[in-house]
Amino acid sequence: MGKVYCIGKFEFDSYAEYQEALDDIEKIRYMSKKMDINEPGVAQRLYTLIREGKIVFKSVIGDDYLLYLSDLVAEDYRSMSRNSFGRRMTKRLQQVSPSQVIGALCMAGAVVCFLIFLGSEYRDQQKAKELEQLKSEQEISAASGWLSSKLLDVLKKPEMEEELVVAETKTVENEVHAAEFTEPEGPKILSKYQKLYEKNSDFAGWITIPGTEIDYPVMQAVSESSEFYLDHDFDGKSDINGSIFLDSRNDLEKPNDNMVVYGHNMKSGMMFGGLKEYLDKNYWQEHKSITFDTIYEEAEYEIIAVCLSKVEEDDSSFKYYDFIDAGNKKAFKRYVENIKALNIMDEDIEVSYGDKLLTLSTCNNYTKDGRLFIVAKKCEKK
Numbered sequence: 001m002g003k004v005y006c007i008g009k010f011e012f013d014s015y016a017e018y019q020e021a022l023d024d025i026e027k028i029r030y031m032s033k034k035m036d037i038n039e040p041g042v043a044q045r046l047y048t049l050i051r052e053g054k055i056v057f058k059s060v061i062g063d064d065y066l067l068y069l070s071d072l073v074a075e076d077y078r079s080m081s082r083n084s085f086g087r088r089m090t091k092r093l094q095q096v097s098p099s100q101v102i103g104a105l106c107m108a109g110a111v112v113c114f115l116i117f118l119g120s121e122y123r124d125q126q127k128a129k130e131l132e133q134l135k136s137e138q139e140i141s142a143a144s145g146w147l148s149s150k151l152l153d154v155l156k157k158p159e160m161e162e163e164l165v166v167a168e169t170k171t172v173e174n175e176v177h178a179a180e181f182t183e184p185e186g187p188k189i190l191s192k193y194q195k196l197y198e199k200n201s202d203f204a205g206w207i208t209i210p211g212t213e214i215d216y217p218v219m220q221a222v223s224e225s226s227e228f229y230l231d232h233d234f235d236g237k238s239d240i241n242g243s244i245f246l247d248s249r250n251d252l253e254k255p256n257d258n259m260v261v262y263g264h265n266m267k268s269g270m271m272f273g274g275l276k277e278y279l280d281k282n283y284w285q286e287h288k289s290i291t292f293d294t295i296y297e298e299a300e301y302e303i304i305a306v307c308l309s310k311v312e313e314d315d316s317s318f319k320y321y322d323f324i325d326a327g328n329k330k331a332f333k334r335y336v337e338n339i340k341a342l343n344i345m346d347e348d349i350e351v352s353y354g355d356k357l358l359t360l361s362t363c364n365n366y367t368k369d370g371r372l373f374i375v376a377k378k379c380e381k382k
Helices: 015-034 042-051 060-095 098-155 158-179 191-199 273-279 281-286 329-342
Strands: 005-007 010-012 203-208 215-220 244-246 258-262 289-294 300-310 357-363 370-378
Touching (some): 005 015, 191 203, 203 244, 273 281
Parallel strands (some): 258 357
Antiparallel strands (some): 005 010, 203 215, 300 370
């Protein structure tokens, strides 16, 4: 292998190439002594002289120096462009009339509002996709539960009855013995909601109003953080839309006289934003039915009142959201009288002591701290 000559990072195969590199270094040193390359325009002049062949380099060191000059020239150009743009903008702004400035600001504001709107639309679309995914999971669970029940029916055919009787006979004694030590079980979660409950144990059920956009999971608020789902979604992530949620005082295992459900009145129409449509009597008459399943029971409700109220600070004032259990006929009658006074529909309220109620509550700006709420009565199972 021949001798290799090095200058810094550069390697040369022959002494002649090595000598040409040394000559180029001398030229660069000479130019650096005669002129300050950092002064405006100097790098540009040197770059031009080299490109035109008036200064000649013969080695890779010269080529590397030319690349260095090109970077300086590019940076000088960007700097001059920024300064020139700033001067032009300053000059133009000095020539602009106040009305033009206001117009420009209005246009900028409109653009910002539009971008905010697009962001809101994107967020709502993402929320809708997440809810659609939850609904799909619920429907898959429901289908799975139906298939399981059908499979059990098939397994319980006549030819297997004798074997089942024998097996049951052998286990009766053990079962009786075990029962003495087993606590009573609570209601069983419906199979179609089992997977959603496993994902989040705050999941309380599902609410749907046929013919409307209201079709959401319902979360169970707890007393320790009763407002958590005002700004959190099903997965517990922060979300301006929040979730539909059940009052923390309601008990799913031992249903109360009145289940109170809350949701935001979103301008996009999401959550309980669609409830304001019930201020129109025709709309109310066409959308009276509500499906509200808890994780333990499927149920249908019929809307009997559409009311306007507000958050009351006076302890003596009627607070519709505090009616959870009637306790007695007198208290129930007093509640119904207050509902009749707040009902905006000129229809009789057909409800009796012992009926199970559902209240949907959301904000309404008809007055300060205004509320729109809908009262529905549980239908008897057919």
